[in-house]
């Protein structure tokens with residue numbers, strides 16, 4: 001089956017991971033490994049794969065210590081193919097029904113207030129950066145149209161990582177992440193951290209101006225440097241060489257501009273697996289903050305929800321230790337007839353609370369577009385139509 005065929009075959013409960021290089025569709029559970037100790041879990045996965053061969057696919061939560069377990073599955077069937085694009089162009093866009101209701105959690109003014117508090121607390125608690133998120137709860141009259149949204153996400157994204165993974169309790173994590181937490185292929189390790197954001201615009205001049213403003217924004221460069229330093233520091237002990245470009249590059253998704261740095265290393269110990277690297281890196285300051293413990297504490301105090309699998313990682317690892325893990329952002333966690341979408345942004349001393357609200361709104365456009373919704377209509381957290 002070609003990649004477009006795999007995308008067409010995806011149904012809720014499967015694992016799908018579609019990137020510019022390959023498309024992976026796995027189905028069924030031959031063996032399940034869950035736990036809240038991610039380092040022990042990586043070793044258990046290695047042991048299972050040494051015995052069975054093949055691959056394990058799944059999710060790491062934002063914070064396993066809070067009780068949300070990592071979940072890896074050795075599937076019953078695995079299909080891989082090349083990139084979904086351009087073949088996926090033969091699929092027709094799926095119609096996603098209009099939601100029955102949309103509710104913002106928290107209400108937008110409260111997110112602005114939380115950002116304002118965070119800016120003050122950065123100084124009080126000696127934090128360099130913290131990432132605050134908000135959510136949109138979407139209800140459907142019927143079943144949540146997960147497979148349709150996932151297929152539309154693949155159609156929308158030639159680059160990045162479109163993913164869908166089964167969660168405990170029959171829930172599904174689905175999204176299109178622009179951010180590679182880490183990949184490992186043989187001895188080569190790649191991480192592509194992103195921080196610093198501006199919205200894309202349908203108007204070409206505004207779009208270019210936004211990109212240029214981002215490249216020249218001191219606040220965004222600080223946010224970005226804090227991230228690349230942390231990623232380089234976490235990867236350093238695993239690598240004999242590590243190339244960290246001095247300047248970030250502009251990266252684009254259909255909805256956003258970001259600053260990104262591609263970090264490339266050579267593994268010191270070839271036994272280190274992609275999952276071990278992902279566990280060592282997570283949580284990066286792209287989704288949490290620096291220092292990690294106090295950033296996590298502040299996030300827990302200011303966000304009115306448990307992040308669950310948002311801001312975790314989604315990916316796969318094989319019996320050779322190769323694998324690829326995306327940061328679980330631009331995503332939604334779907335239940336039977338509802339889903340919760342998440343979007344966050346990095347806060348540093350110079351952050352403007354209103355601009356941070358606008359940034360999360362722009363990030364929601366990724367999911368909104370795949371749902372056939374006008375992103376602006378979603379922002380007020382009311383009925384969309």
Ligand SMILES: C=C(O[C@@H]1C=C(C(=O)O)C=C[C@H]1O)C(=O)O
Nearest residue numbers: 194196197286329343344345346
């Ligand atoms: C936290 C999210 O995105 C992250 C935060 C970014 C930022 O603050 O500029 C940019 C890319 C991502 O690393 C999200 O999309 O929810």
